[in-house]
Amino acid sequence: MGITYTDFFRTDTELGRWLRTKNIIEKIGDNICAHAGIAPQINQMAMPLDQINNKCRPYYDKAKRLAAVGELDSTVANFFNSKTSLFWYRGYFVEPKATEQEVDATLSLFGVKRIVVGHTIVPGNVGFYYGGKVLGLDVNQHAGKHEAALFEKGIWYKVDEKGAKLALKDQGQ
Numbered sequence: 437m438g439i440t441y442t443d444f445f446r447t448d449t450e451l452g453r454w455l456r457t458k459n460i461i462e463k464i465g466d467n468i469c470a471h472a473g474i475a476p477q478i479n480q481m482a483m484p485l486d487q488i489n490n491k492c493r494p495y496y497d498k499a500k501r502l503a504a505v506g507e508l509d510s511t512v513a514n515f516f517n518s519k520t521s522l523f524w525y526r527g528y529f530v531e532p533k534a535t536e537q538e539v540d541a542t543l544s545l546f547g548v549k550r551i552v553v554g555h556t557i558v559p560g561n562v563g564f565y566y567g568g569k570v571l572g573l574d575v576n577q578h579a580g581k582h583e584a585a586l587f588e589k590g591i592w593y594k595v596d597e598k599g600a601k602l603a604l605k606d607q608g609q
Contacts, residue, residue, distance in 0.1 A: 445497035455496050459489040460515065460522055467571075468548045472555035473528050475520035476538045479545050481511070488515065528570050529556045539566045552585075562594040564606040 445452045461470045463485055468474065483491070492515050495502070499516035502508035508517070515522050527534040528551075542551060554574040561572045562583045571592070575581045582597040585604070593601040 442497055442500065447497070452497060456493050459485070460492040461485055461488055463546060463548060466549040467552045468542070468546045468550070469552045470522045471553070472521070472523050473525040473534075473553045473570075474522065474542045474546075474551060475525045475527055476534070476541065477514065477518075477520040478522065478525075479538075479541050481514065482545070485546065492516070523555070526556045528553065528565055529558045529572065534566075536566060539569050543569060562604070564592075564604055568606050 443449070445455055447453065447456070461468065461474070463469075468485075491512060495508070495512050495516065499508055499512060503513055503517045514520065517524075519525065520527075528539075539551065543549065550569055550571055552571045552573065554572075556572070557574050557576045558572060561575050562585045563572055564570065565572060571585060573585055575583045584595045586593045586595045586601065588601075592604045594604055595601050
């Protein structure tokens with residue numbers, strides 16, 4: 437099509453306009469959902485969800501480019517471009533791992549019981565970690581592994597591509 441991947445998300449594209457109606461982090465019931473997770477450095481900013489989402493939305497197509505030339509606001513950069521960002525954090529699964537206290541601080545800050553994340557493929561996903569406080573969803577679809585999580589009648593299940601359900605353990609409820 438003659439455009440870069442990032443160009444698909446510009447403000448003058450249908451995808452870009454649609455994307456700007458979406459949040460970078462979302463609270464759904466007792467769950468906080470983020471692509472990679474929420475690092476302690478994000479918690480230290482003590483920003484409410486609506487402020488995080490409003491601050492990030494204008495940068496979906498340009499954070500990487502602006503960071504490369506040193507023109508990205510440092511607060512916004514924390515959400516997009518570092519190992520502690522909502523897109524790249526791997527602290528629930530990779531060393532140095534988040535402590536239980538750090539996970540609890542996130543839960544308390546956002547008033548939820550659980551953090552739901554993808555981004556990091558680990559054996560056992562779809563599964564619970566940190567005593568049911570973190571739900572990891574990323575699976576290696578490139579290797580043919582297709583699974584999802586389903587919350588039904590108060591129970592979390594791992595569901596495979598055929599629809600078979602297996603109740604997840606360590607739900608922390």
